[in-house]
Amino acid sequence: MTVWDRPEPPTAPVPLDRERIVAAAVALADEGGLEAVSLRKVAARLDAGPMRLYGYISTKQDLVDLMLDEVHAEILPAERPGEPGDWREALRTLAHRTRAAALRHEWLADLLGGRPTLGPNALAVTEARLAALDGLADIDTAMRAVETVGAYCTGAIRREIANLRAERATGLSERDWQRANGPHLTGLLATGRFPALSKAVHDGADVDAETSFATGLEWVLDAVAGRLTRPA
Missing domain, CATH: 1.10.357.10 (Tetracycline Repressor, domain 2)
Structure with a gap:
C-alpha cells in the first residue's frame, strides 16, 4: 500500500496531518537540502514527538515521495x-x-x-x-x-x-x-x-x-x- 492509499490516524492534542508534515519537510529541504530532512527534525519543527509522525508516514522515502508530489503541484x-x-x-x-x-x-x-x-x-x-x-x-x-x-x-x-x-x-x-x-x-x-x-x-x-x-x-x-x- 502506498503512502497515498493509507488513511491518516485520528487527530491528537497537537493537530497533525500529512499536509502540515510535508510542508515542514519541504521547508527544511529548502533550507538545507534533502540531507536536512528526517522524521525527527520534521517532528521537532512541528513541536510533536517523532513517534507521532509514524502514524502518518512510515519511512523517510514516504516523506520524500510526498514532498516530490507537493512540488509537482507547482509545475x-x-x-x-x-x-x-x-x-x-x-x-x-x-x-x-x-x-x-x-x-x-x-x-x-x-x-x-x-x-x-x-x-x-x-x-x-x-x-x-x-x-x-x-x-x-x-x-x-x-x-x-x-x-x-x-x-x-x-x-x-x-x-x-x-x-x-x-x-x-x-x-x-x-x-x-x-x-x-x-x-x-x-x-x-x-x-x-x-x-x-x-x-x-x-x-x-x-x-x-x-x-x-x-x-x-x-x-x-x-x-x-x-x-x-x-x-x-
Whole structure:
C-alpha cells in the first residue's frame, strides 16, 4: 500500500496531518537540502514527538515521495497550458515551470529523472505532457517525445543547480570563477591543442542560464516536431 492509499490516524492534542508534515519537510529541504530532512527534525519543527509522525508516514522515502508530489503541484498550471492543439506551447510551459520549481526548491534537481512518482500531482503533470501530443502521434512516439524533453530538462536543470551550489560553496560567482581561472585556460588554449574550444571561448556568445535553457528546449522541440506524424 502506498503512502497515498493509507488513511491518516485520528487527530491528537497537537493537530497533525500529512499536509502540515510535508510542508515542514519541504521547508527544511529548502533550507538545507534533502540531507536536512528526517522524521525527527520534521517532528521537532512541528513541536510533536517523532513517534507521532509514524502514524502518518512510515519511512523517510514516504516523506520524500510526498514532498516530490507537493512540488509537482507547482509545475502544473491552473489551466491546460497553450491553446488547444498547441503541443509546443504546452510542453514549453511545463518545462519552464519545472525549471522554476527547481530554482525555488533546489533539492528537486536531485530527484528528477528517477523512477516515476505515483502521487496525484506528478501523475497530473505526466498526463498533461502526454495529452499535449494526443492525436499527433502513436502512443509510443508520444512517450519517447515526452521522455526526450524530460531528459533535456533534467540535465539542464541539474547543471544550473550545480553551478549555483558551486557559487555558494566557493563564494565565487560565475564571472569571478572565470577571471580566477582565465590565465590557466588562456595558457592551455595558446598551445594550439584545442582549436575548437579556443574558438568557442573567444568567439562564442555568453548567455545566461535562462536563455541557454530556453534555446536548448526549442531545439529539442524542433527535433520532436520532426518525429510527429498523425497516427492512421
